[in-house]
Amino acid sequence: MAEVKVKEGEELNGLGKMLKETIDKNLQDPKKYKSIEKLKGSVVIKESTSGVAVTLHFKEGEIEIQNDAIEKPKAYQEAGFETMAYISSGQMNPTVALLTGKVKARGNLLMLMKIAPIMVVAD
Helix, strand or coil, X not given: CCCEEXXXXXXXXXXXXXXXXXXXXXCCCHHHXXXXXXXXXXXXXXECCCCCEEEEEEECCEEEEEECCCCCCCXXXXXXXXXXXXXXXXXXXHHHHHHCCCEEEEECHHHHHHHHHHCCCCC
16 A cells, blocks of 8 residues: 655654654555545645644655645644644544634645544554
């Protein structure tokens, strides 16, 4: 199955390492891979307390990750460390977090919903 590629020449920050590990595990599940298989575009994930960000680039089943936020992503998601930890551990539903204001999002919200299954630690 697929694996997240790190942008050439980069060593990922802590957020990037955590996301890469989580996504790589989830991509082993064919159902979860199918949810992102046809996606195109970039998503910025930012931890609001520290300002640390990563960008995920989706291109028809391939995913590349890089440090920092790009200028014009297709979708953007920002949350505090605690909220990100609750979401990634499965203790908080990403939709509930968005609706309660714990996560700030803009751009293509449908894309964020499609990547949600690969952002939670696999069982």
